[in-house]
Amino acid sequence: xxxxxxxxxxxxxxxxxxxxxxxxxxxxxxxxxxxxxxxxxxxxxxxxxxxxxxxxxxxxxxxxxxxxxxxxxxxxxxxxxxxxxxxxxxxxxxxxxxxxxxxxxxxxxxxxxxxxxxxxxxxxxxxxxxxxxxxxxxxxxxxxxxxxxxxxxxxxxxxxxxxxxxxxxxxxxxxxxxxxxxxxxxxxxxxxxxxxxxxxxxxxxxxxxxxxxxxxx
Amino acid sequence: xxxxxxxxxxxxxxxxxxxxxxxxxxxxxxxxxxxxxxxxxxxxxxxxxxxxxxxxxxxxxxxxxxxxxxxxxxxxxxxxxxxxxxxxxxxxxxxxxxxxxxxxxxxxxxxxxxxxxxxxxxxxxxxxxxxxxxxxxxxxxxxxxxxxxxxxxxxxxxxxxxxxxxxxxxxxxxxxxxxxxxxxxxxxxxxxxxxxxxxxxxxxxxxxxxxxxxxxxxxxxxxxxxxxxxxxxxxxxxxxxxxxxxxxxxxxxxxxxxxxxxx
Numbered sequence: 001x002x003x004x005x006x007x008x009x010x011x012x013x014x015x016x017x018x019x020x021x022x023x024x025x026x027x028x029x030x031x032x033x034x035x036x037x038x039x040x041x042x043x044x045x046x047x048x049x050x051x052x053x054x055x056x057x058x059x060x061x062x063x064x065x066x067x068x069x070x071x072x073x074x075x076x077x078x079x080x081x082x083x084x085x086x087x088x089x090x091x092x093x094x095x096x097x098x099x100x101x102x103x104x105x106x107x108x109x110x111x112x113x114x115x116x117x118x119x120x121x122x123x124x125x126x127x128x129x130x131x132x133x134x135x136x137x138x139x140x141x142x143x144x145x146x147x148x149x150x151x152x153x154x155x156x157x158x159x160x161x162x163x164x165x166x167x168x169x170x171x172x173x174x175x176x177x178x179x180x181x182x183x184x185x186x187x188x189x190x191x192x193x194x195x196x197x198x199x200x201x202x203x204x205x206x207x208x209x210x211x212x213x214x215x216x217x
Numbered sequence: 218x219x220x221x222x223x224x225x226x227x228x229x230x231x232x233x234x235x236x237x238x239x240x241x242x243x244x245x246x247x248x249x250x251x252x253x254x255x256x257x258x259x260x261x262x263x264x265x266x267x268x269x270x271x272x273x274x275x276x277x278x279x280x281x282x283x284x285x286x287x288x289x290x291x292x293x294x295x296x297x298x299x300x301x302x303x304x305x306x307x308x309x310x311x312x313x314x315x316x317x318x319x320x321x322x323x324x325x326x327x328x329x330x331x332x333x334x335x336x337x338x339x340x341x342x343x344x345x346x347x348x349x350x351x352x353x354x355x356x357x358x359x360x361x362x363x364x365x366x367x368x369x370x371x372x373x374x375x376x377x378x379x380x381x382x383x384x385x386x387x388x389x390x391x392x393x394x395x396x397x398x399x400x401x402x403x404x405x406x407x408x409x410x411x412x413x414x415x416x417x418x419x420x421x422x423x424x425x426x427x428x429x430x431x432x433x434x435x436x437x438x439x440x441x442x443x444x445x446x447x448x449x450x451x452x453x454x455x456x457x458x459x460x461x462x463x464x465x466x467x468x469x470x471x472x473x474x475x476x477x478x479x480x
Contacts, residue, residue, distance in 0.1 A: 043460070054464045054467050054468050054471075055464060055468075056464055056465060056467075056468035056472075057467070057468040057471050057472060060468065060472050081461065083461075085472075091448075092448075092469075092472045092473065094450070095450065095465060095468060095469060095472075096465070097461040097464060097465050098461070
């Protein structure tokens with residue numbers, strides 16, 4: 001049984017019937033056109049499966065699988081959007097999905113690293129930040145900063161911190177944040193949150209699909 | 218309504234097209250009914266035209282209901298407009314009335330609906346597709362006649378929808394038939410749009426979506442009440458219901474254990 005999270009830039013898969021059940025990644029642009037999976041989530045999911053679980057539901061169920069605490073905030077930062085679920089006493093208390101004003105944050109972060117030939121592993125969290133609500137509109141801050149003599153690396157680091165702060169406020173400014181998505185592997189992004197961050201990696205929604213399958217049996 | 222505008226009713230021919238914004242007082246609706254006026258609710262989309270056509274008169278970042286009202290007013294050949302600007306509507310409607318009075322060649326009459334005779338709200342609590350429920354409630358604005366409450370017995374609620382009728386009714390299709398309606402829509406059916414106490418009521422026993430149009434003052438009340446509710450979700454939407462708005466509702470109902478229509 002093939003489960004998949006069809007993201008904007010990367011798709012995550014798990015063969016639930018396979019050995020060891022190790023999930024894997026494929027770049028979205030490399031997906032075979034005739035691919036079919038048994039259960040899917042993600043904005044592209046309906047193209048590849050007859051059985052769809054919406055992303056917030058998959059995120060929430062993934063959180064239920066991975067987080068033991070009764071109270072928590074789980075934020076998923078994707079290429080195109082950000083979304084969160086908040087649990088109190090083991091029950092859903094709040095949720096949000098920002099695909100407009102939070103648009104393209106993850107995608108822009110990846111694009112900038114490649115365009116400016118940077119390595120986020122070697123960039124320190126800056127003291128200053130830009131006020132950013134949108135990845136696309138926030139780019140102008142970088143161009144303005146570079147024009148004013150700030151290094152490209154420093155400008156991009158401020159941009160990344162601005163995005164992290166925006167995501168942090170979006171999910172209610174928690175003391176501890178469980179983070180989902182590919183940006184968990186970006187130390188600059190993770191270090192830019194003004195709170196304790198527990199990175200859960202990019203397969204949280206896949207975990208949610210696993211739970212969906214198990215609950216339906 | 219100003220006294221000098223009273224005799225405007227006498228100028229109405231049978232079948233005259235009269236636009237309403239918000240809920241004008243029952244007395245006004247009764248007089249229009251008595252003259253067989255054809256009432257058009259300008260808060261609802263009445264034609265297919267680009268919302269951008271309102272941009273010369275209203276900011277793009279503005280209540281989608283009032284932008285719709287202006288779009289309708291610009292394109293429908295109306296004989297008269299009644300626009301409620303009192304505590305039962307909003308300040309934005311007052312400013313829109315100023316714009317409409319300036320750009321239209323027809324009488325645009327401001328009203329302040331402070332009716333306090335409760336008509337009841339049977340539709341809000343009956344078992345019926347939520348979209349159909351809203352269609353009937355909003356259509357009820359065009360009549361001053363009392364309801365036959367016995368026709369719509371109450372059902373046990375499994376979910377709640379608090380708020381105003383959305384600009385895009387499609388988001389209502391996601392809810393179960395046993396969704397009870399609260400907020401201004403309940404006031405609307407009750408024909409007491411300025412009844413703030415009724416507007417602030419909700420049922421803490423059922424998961425409830427607290428909805429307001431983006432850029433509407435009621436977003437503050439919706440957010441406030443959603444925080445008070447033990448299982449509430451604050452939701453706002455602008456002109457149309459985006460896929461993320463739809464997904465939020467779907468996930469909220471799903472994770473609250475409420476069977477829902479959309480898959």
